[in-house]
Amino acid sequence: MTGASARTANGGLHQFVFIAAGGGAAVIDGTVHALGPGAAIAVPPLVVHAFDFAPHTDGYVASVPAAVLDHWSSPKTQWRSLFKAPLLLAVTPAQAAQLQTTLDLALGESGEHGASRREALTAFAGLILMWFHRTLAAGRPDGGSQAFAGIQRVERCTTPVEEDFRRHPSLADRARRLGVSAP
Secondary structure (H helix, E strand, C coil): CCCCEEEEECCCEEEEEEEEECCEEEEECCEEEEECCCEEEEECCCCEEEEEECCCCEEEEEEEEHHHHHHHCCCCCCHHHHCCCCEEEECCHHHHHHHHHHHHHHHHHHHCCCCCHHHHHHHHHHHHHHHHHHHHHHCCCCCCHHHHHHHHHHHHHHHHHHHCCCCCCCHHHHHHHHCCCCC
């Protein structure tokens, strides 16, 4: 990624970016973010983003199909909800080293065309997802449970909207189905 610029909306891919050295700037959904060593970014599908990396920046970009995230998602991990919005994390050296090791191993596997390559890459994607989940939880005194509860409430509201958008139920009907008031 040395000195590179990129602008994209990533279709059906979740993108995970890690800056190992150097830096630059990211524009995610119109907001500019400064990037330095140890920046870890998760960008969900269809989020417009651009990166402008300073010369000699070194790092990783891992693109993970949404189906892989669904494969690893469970009610306990809540990864599907966690990765609905962009995440930008500044991490400790120990956290950075752990992510960099995982990404190095994934990159090595990606370059090989050995038996069970697809399964191995799916497993590495799971480790990347787990790293983001644990890093977020470690930064919250409650382990992230309050934030995840809020995410679950939002998903509980958005899922029915996505499921019956062609039917156009009234707001009162939606509120009644969700067990909340219309306002």
